[in-house]
Amino acid sequence: MLPDFVAAAVNGSDRTFSLYVHVPFCSSRCGYCDFNTYISPDLGPGASHESYADSAIKELEFAADAMEKSGVAAKPLHSVFFGGGTPTLLQATDLTRILQRAEQLFGIEDAAEITTEANPDSLSLDAVQRLADGGFNRISMGMQSSVSHVLQVLERTHNPDNVEIAAGWIRDSGLEMSLDLIFGTPGESIADWKRSLDAVLTLEPDHVSAYGLIVEDGTKLAAQIRRGVYPNTDPDDQADKYLLTERRLAAAGYRWYEISNWAYDPHDEGIHQSQHNLAYWRDQDWWGIGPGAHSHMAGLRWWNAKHPAAYASRVLANKSPAIGHEIPDSDARLLEKIMLGVRLAEGLDIEELAAQNKEAAALVQREAKVLGAQELIESSALENGKIVPTLKGRLLDDAITRRLAGF
Amino acid sequence: MSPVASNPPQPGSTHSSVIRNFCIVAHIDHGKSTLADRMLQSTKVVTPREMQNQFLDNMDIERERGITIKSQAVRMPWQVGNEDYILNMIDTPGHVDFAYEVSRSLAACEGAILLVDAAQGIEAQTLANLYMAMEHDLEIIPVLNKIDLPAAEPERYALEISNLIGIDPDDVLKVSGKTGEGVEELLDRVVRDVPAPSGDAEAPARAMIFDSIYDTYRGVITYVRMVDGKLEPRQGIQMMATGSTYELQESGIYSPDAIPSKGLGVGEVGYLITGVKDVAESKVGDTVTSKKQPAEAPIGGYREPQPMVFSGLYPIDGSDYPALREALEKLQLNDAALSYEPETSVALGFGFRVGFLGLLHLEIVRERLEREYNLDLISTAPNVIYNVTTEDGTVVRVTNPSEFPEGKITEVDEPMAMATVIVPSEFIGSVMELSQNKRGQLSGMDYLSEERVEIRYWIPLAEIVFDYFDLLKSRTKGYASLNWHRDGSQIADLVKVDILLQGDAVDAFSAITHRDHAYSYGVKMTSKLKELIPRQQFEVPIQAAIGSRIIARENIRAIRKDVLSKCYGGDISRKRKLLEKQKEGKKRMKMVGTVEVPQEAFIAALSTDTDT
Numbered sequence A: 001m002l003p004d005f006v007a008a009a010v011n012g013s014d015r016t017f018s019l020y021v022h023v024p025f026c027s028s029r030c031g032y033c034d035f036n037t038y039i040s041p042d043l044g045p046g047a048s049h050e051s052y053a054d055s056a057i058k059e060l061e062f063a064a065d066a067m068e069k070s071g072v073a074a075k076p077l078h079s080v081f082f083g084g085g086t087p088t089l090l091q092a093t094d095l096t097r098i099l100q101r102a103e104q105l106f107g108i109e110d111a112a113e114i115t116t117e118a119n120p121d122s123l124s125l126d127a128v129q130r131l132a133d134g135g136f137n138r139i140s141m142g143m144q145s146s147v148s149h150v151l152q153v154l155e156r157t158h159n160p161d162n163v164e165i166a167a168g169w170i171r172d173s174g175l176e177m178s179l180d181l182i183f184g185t186p187g188e189s190i191a192d193w194k195r196s197l198d199a200v201l202t203l204e205p206d207h208v209s210a211y212g213l214i215v216e217d218g219t220k221l222a223a224q225i226r227r228g229v230y231p232n233t234d235p236d237d238q239a240d241k242y243l244l245t246e247r248r249l250a251a252a253g254y255r256w257y258e259i260s261n262w263a264y265d266p267h268d269e270g271i272h273q274s275q276h277n278l279a280y281w282r283d284q285d286w287w288g289i290g291p292g293a294h295s296h297m298a299g300l301r302w303w304n305a306k307h308p309a310a311y312a313s314r315v316l317a318n319k320s321p322a323i324g325h326e327i328p329d330s331d332a333r334l335l336e337k338i339m340l341g342v343r344l345a346e347g348l349d350i351e352e353l354a355a356q357n358k359e360a361a362a363l364v365q366r367e368a369k370v371l372g373a374q375e376l377i378e379s380s381a382l383e384n385g386k387i388v389p390t391l392k393g394r395l396l397d398d399a400i401t402r403r404l405a406g407f
Numbered sequence B: 001m002s003p004v005a006s007n008p009p010q011p012g013s014t015h016s017s018v019i020r021n022f023c024i025v026a027h028i029d030h031g032k033s034t035l036a037d038r039m040l041q042s043t044k045v046v047t048p049r050e051m052q053n054q055f056l057d058n059m060d061i062e063r064e065r066g067i068t069i070k071s072q073a074v075r076m077p078w079q080v081g082n083e084d085y086i087l088n089m090i091d092t093p094g095h096v097d098f099a100y101e102v103s104r105s106l107a108a109c110e111g112a113i114l115l116v117d118a119a120q121g122i123e124a125q126t127l128a129n130l131y132m133a134m135e136h137d138l139e140i141i142p143v144l145n146k147i148d149l150p151a152a153e154p155e156r157y158a159l160e161i162s163n164l165i166g167i168d169p170d171d172v173l174k175v176s177g178k179t180g181e182g183v184e185e186l187l188d189r190v191v192r193d194v195p196a197p198s199g200d201a202e203a204p205a206r207a208m209i210f211d212s213i214y215d216t217y218r219g220v221i222t223y224v225r226m227v228d229g230k231l232e233p234r235q236g237i238q239m240m241a242t243g244s245t246y247e248l249q250e251s252g253i254y255s256p257d258a259i260p261s262k263g264l265g266v267g268e269v270g271y272l273i274t275g276v277k278d279v280a281e282s283k284v285g286d287t288v289t290s291k292k293q294p295a296e297a298p299i300g301g302y303r304e305p306q307p308m309v310f311s312g313l314y315p316i317d318g319s320d321y322p323a324l325r326e327a328l329e330k331l332q333l334n335d336a337a338l339s340y341e342p343e344t345s346v347a348l349g350f351g352f353r354v355g356f357l358g359l360l361h362l363e364i365v366r367e368r369l370e371r372e373y374n375l376d377l378i379s380t381a382p383n384v385i386y387n388v389t390t391e392d393g394t395v396v397r398v399t400n401p402s403e404f405p406e407g408k409i410t411e412v413d414e415p416m417a418m419a420t421v422i423v424p425s426e427f428i429g430s431v432m433e434l435s436q437n438k439r440g441q442l443s444g445m446d447y448l449s450e451e452r453v454e455i456r457y458w459i460p461l462a463e464i465v466f467d468y469f470d471l472l473k474s475r476t477k478g479y480a481s482l483n484w485h486r487d488g489s490q491i492a493d494l495v496k497v498d499i500l501l502q503g504d505a506v507d508a509f510s511a512i513t514h515r516d517h518a519y520s521y522g523v524k525m526t527s528k529l530k531e532l533i534p535r536q537q538f539e540v541p542i543q544a545a546i547g548s549r550i551i552a553r554e555n556i557r558a559i560r561k562d563v564l565s566k567c568y569g570g571d572i573s574r575k576r577k578l579l580e581k582q583k584e585g586k587k588r589m590k591m592v593g594t595v596e597v598p599q600e601a602f603i604a605a606l607s608t609d610t611d612t
């Protein structure tokens, strides 16, 4: 059951409702990765490659039931995103089965974006076609780099050829394509990164995500760097590569709409932006299905049991898989609002913020002047009441957030 | 068979002819505490069951470090032939920082056991204390300890000792504090060789204070050696140096626990309780006399405690300042050598400039503040006292680089020390190179034996206080032992080096160094700080300067990337929590001008490391 305030805030509002489905399996773990994913194909009842779809479907049914019992009116899904892990390690029919059940339970908006993540070497022409036939309209592929030695350091299982072939299948099946990239890997030169960008452009994706490599605690990569196997990542190198990315992509008709995300949109029509990711950044509602998945509805955040076996045993026993929740207090909500808003090209709306907290909005106004003078945010946007980071500001976005949040 | 006194003389009515007052002089770890324990057992002052190892070291830190800071005295009965004797063993502090306290303890004795580890031989500290004991005309009883060790070479070191004090090697006693072998013979030797105290039983009372400690329940407990006359409870007494008077509430001896007595007579060693609340009113070296019938002159040798090393102590959390003040007040009750006054630093906020007898004293005080009072502290680089003469002839006493006068200076006078180093002769070269580099002047060298040599350097105290001993240890594979005492002063070409962040001097990092070392200090600090201070949104120049002249510089380049972007899915809380953690981290930053400097940077930059 959801607390009463959720129904009150959601019903009749223009808040959109999205669905995330986590698939916690990979064929091997990449050295840098700290996502909730597992190599074993069978982690117990309801938690194997074969049986996982049924567990996910059970949670979908649980979700629909909980919303109904809590008086939260069903809304058609604004976007659906299958992420991982490697969703495409499951049979395409399992993915489409989950999607169809979601449609039955909630409905799906007409123009909804329906994405699955895919690893280049986990796709086949047959699978791509089945996904397309089953209702998916977008594939986000983890390309990361087109340079072999970089892929090796990242311990990716695919090679550059896999990407090219898979991209052809995606195109031929009429799906939109997004490519994930990582820059700043130890040993990656500027020239290497240029080569990756060139390779991306020849594949003509509709959307590009490019992330500076983060060395997460507890990963194999972190241990390798500690032991001196690889040099640590260099923030200046990442800054150079980010600027290069912006320059190349912009010249080819891509527009940034979030710090790490670019949409192919040569005529500035606002097309190809990921609706699902925007839902997160715009603080909309979503239900996260699967182990470790996070959900958000009108200020209530909760998350599921992390291990697939623990998750599945709860779901199969008709219990909620959620093991924790928080209702961020007003300070935390404020910080979230600022933190999310200043990552976007559409910016943080000061008026909206004022509705949440007048004093905080006043502080933001004052600090914005300083940030404007430092050329970290766009002065023209500020005149329209929006905080939008400049190119320099995008690289210092966390500093902007801290400043606007008053610390 | 047992030579333990059956019916020993009582305190207050013991004839001085049966009293033997002695101490044990030894290098650290040569087994002084163990031997003392064994003596307490042999004389049945403690039963084996009561025996807590190293009975005499009773502060935690002492026990951990195995060094004695506060001295105590124990009264032990002992029989030789049919005569009952009283042995008073006075435990002396073992570290050079406490040389004055050592000298007062020695002055309370007529004899000293020179205790040498039979596997190590004589070390610098042994020598220093031995010379001091000889200056006090003490009867020296040479003893080799740890003869149970397979590595013991008693013959070889007996020869070393005999060369040193001019006795027959066969007269060197051989004992083991561990097995107890030779300990009873040693007690007999003490009775035979140590002279009985001389003193006038009829003269006005004179008692020399050789230690005083603060006890939470009893107030100050004063340890004394009766030199003349007698003191009894409830009589009026007077401290001759301070002039203050009290009523004597209690007198007694330790054996090993406190036992109140009817009084203390000539030659005896014991304690007095006077109602004094603060050890500063019961000063080591002062003479206690009768108020009614005061002595004409005090016992010689009294000196005010003299701090030689100064350091700023600052609470990491500024709100701990009152707690730090309270803790210092409490420590001072028990440590007359500790002095402090409030000080403020632009960089570190409110704190205290604290004076110490030496580096060990500093470390002990710091550790007690952190451990017993739960304070997190930053301490600034230790400083000695300089006398700086300015152009107009005024002399400024400088205990802190910030007091170093601006403008033209005619001369700087720095305190010197005589350092004695004992090392295996293969390390002579390393010791000389290091000592020269530290501006020392060779003043003498003597071979103790073919393999071991004593080297003496006249060397600036500041260098000793800084990192001389650490470097000495590392360059001699730990074999060198060092002792030093203050010895005059010299005019030297000293300058103040400031460290500037964005053009502003950070007071906590200023240092007074020799001009020849100023550059390396500047380079070391600027490069250290470059590593320690995180990049800011603007470029931060770090400079080292003498006056307005820049001698070294580094740049912290402006940060270009300060954003974490990864697809965390819907886990918004994770990202927010990262930011909240940064907010917490901000609280541990000190603003120096517009530059954010983490506390850790201060701590790390101010810690003396010897890896360079």
Ligand SMILES: Nc1nc2c(ncn2[C@@H]2O[C@H](COP(=O)(O)OP(=O)(O)O)[C@@H](O)[C@H]2O)c(=O)[nH]1
Pocket: B026, B027, B028, B029, B030, B031, B032, B033, B034, B035, B054, B066, B067, B145, B146, B147, B148, B149, B175, B176, B177, B178, B179
């Ligand atoms: N084998 C042996 N070890 C001893 C003897 N006397 C002391 N020790 C050890 O030497 C170390 C230092 O002894 P301690 O009495 O603390 O030395 P202090 O620093 O001079 O007080 C301790 O580990 C003792 O156990 C001895 O006679 N024989």
Ligand SMILES: C[S@@+](CC[C@H](N)C(=O)[O-])C[C@H]1O[C@@H](n2cnc3c(N)ncnc32)[C@H](O)[C@@H]1O
Pocket: A032, A033, A034, A035, A083, A084, A085, A086, A117, A118, A119, A141, A142, A143, A144, A180, A181, A182, A211, A212, A213, A214, A215, A216, B565, B566, B567
């Ligand atoms: C949910 S993940 C994984 C999707 C898919 N399994 C794959 O690896 O292709 C989505 C993207 O996050 C990025 N990513 C994962 N770990 C990262 C890290 N440590 N630093 C930066 N980006 C990372 C990668 O670009 C990855 O494609």
Ligand code: SF4
Pocket: A025, A026, A027, A028, A029, A030, A033, A034, A035, A037, A084, A085, A086, A119, A142
């Ligand atoms: S394939 Fe993706 S989710 Fe799986 S381990 Fe690699 S980066 Fe992580």
Ligand SMILES: [Mg+2]
Pocket: B032, B033, B034, B057, B066, B067, B068
């Ligand atoms: Mg000891």
